[in-house]
Amino acid sequence: MTKRIKDPISFSQLAQDTILNFIGMQGEPAAVRISVASDSPLDPRYEVTLIDLDERGAEDFIFDGNGFEVLIDPKSLELLEGTRIDWVETLTESGFKFDNPNLKPIGTTPIEGELAEKVQQVIDEYIRPGVAQHGGNVALVEVRDDVVYVQMGGGCQGCGLASVTLNQGVERILKEKIPEIKAVVDITNHAAGSNPYTTNSAG
Template sequence: MAVTTRTVLSLTPEAVTAVRDIRSQEPDAAELALAIGITGVDHMRFVYELTFIPLVDAAPDDVVQVFGDLPVVVRAGSVSRLEGSTITITEAGLTIDNPNGASPKIPSGGAPLEGPLAQRLQTLLDEQINPAIAGHGGYARLVSVEGDTAFLQLGGGCQGCGMAAVTLRQGIEVAIMESIPEIQHVIDVTDHESGQNPYFH
């Protein structure tokens, strides 16, 4: 394990002091590093894990930064999603200000779509949109196409999520309208409050 010169995140001096104070209460404190990783997404926000680990236990592909005498291990699988983050201390404790969104990145473009409108839309959902939102536990299902409007039902992690409208508007809708210009409107027919689909009532 080697200390890297790569800067992934920063800690304010107050945060460094707070973490050192907490670490000082641990046995073998001088050998411990603060390990930071993202363990998942909940309601379109990253879920973080911050723990103390022996510095020697850092994996070879983890990024190790040093703040004074405080080593910080950024877990390899979280590096790109923590890039540019700042850890501060507030009354609530340590806070991570992360400029990277937890909303899934939905690719646009891709191979040209062929066939009838509904078939092209289904292909887009199957090949681009659903794989992108599956990592967040969600899926989008085509209910119908009427004129220039696509009606979708969001499910899984998207159903009941307060950020589903943002995902639809900023991700799914943009990908559909860029790939299939005939579609001018995308409507979510999912009832996110009750988990029922009001479109079928």
């Protein structure tokens, strides 16, 4: 049976009003299911859906969203604790915005701490000089859970051999200099690269 709990997440007034409006438009009593569709730090995604009241799952947790019932599955609950949900509208899109302290997207956390400082030093001293010879650049975006996230620019963005630069250059050097590094992840949007140095040599 469902388990009733105290509010694990909160809603802005606008988010509450929007949900109540959606329920009113449906014309029948409904509950709101909130779930984590992807817990990847590169692209955390969430789902907010209206469901019939008889669609409650046996393992669901339920709480009062101030005018509507909210259901969350156990796995999502662990990841959503302390989250605040807002409704935002811009000229191009509208939707629910999740401020989740448990799933901060990569690049939103300050670069700080002893490990991050070591990584930055290695990039500045051993990696950037090499890629700069090809008109490229490698920037540290974040260090999280001993994984280094970098972004390539200049001639490396869109380069056909950017993965070679990453695996045989950036990752190899970082792991040699800092053994505790588990992996290096390139978050560059290479499709947006407009002026790669060459596709026949490392980016």
